[in-house]
Amino acid sequence: MSRTRTVEMIFAGPPTHWVGNGFEVSNYFPSGKNLLERFTPFILLDYNAPREFPPSETPKGVGQHPHRGFETVTFAFEGAVEHHDNKGNHGIIYPGDVQWMTAASGIMHKEYHEKEFSKNGGIFHMIQLWVNLPKKHKMDDPGYQAITKEQMGKVALPDGKGTVTVVAGAYDGVKGPAKSFTPMNIYIIDLQKGGTITLNEPGNFNMGMLILGGEAKVNGEACKTKDFILLKNEEGEVVIHAESDDVKIFVLSGEPIDEPIAAGGPFVMNTREELMQANEDFNNGKFGTHDF
């Protein structure tokens, strides 16, 4: 009999707060639980659970702001987000799409509800994840990956009761399109009632999952929508069993980046000095144009 990986903690997100006027998020970490060093390379998870926005002629969102030292990754489940940055990237992500922005040495961006979505209103459902960069890549050139739903890796489960969408890394030999700086697997799992999937991630990888919909058992522990399940770092299987229809689960699994973290606002570096440098560089216009 194969061993299972122990569930270390199950927690719900803290009360929501607004990011700009367009994203009402619960910050699972680091505010909800301070997992900053515990859960690298994943250092921030903001979850905008499904929420109805009334029609608005002026798109809601968050205006120009900088980042340095990591990547911001936005997952759209419902609604649409439009992005601009000061390196010339522009994109719209629709349900099933992912935008993977590598801030690295420095970028400024802004994110708003896409114009048509804003005009019509509707349900908005998103995740923003921050992925840390190892020291040797923090000052690389910024990058941008626009990843569409069609490009994702897809695996139909043998019981006919679910699918795995592979965003990064691989599942059962099927690769995801995202390029990452450190080894990681990011999956979105959809299951119907009675469906089961077994995940076998490397035991040293930090692993956790957020339930986006439905009810499930994870290694026998009952979990519901908006629960985050953190697994211990040990070899073993993670068996997910759907207890309802329309179970949707966001799975993160990544090799830890074993380096000190100095985080301050929109910058994530290794030392206080580098944080001060980031502030100074930003104030001295070294992040590039504000005109975008």
Ligand code: MN
């Ligand atoms: Mn941002």
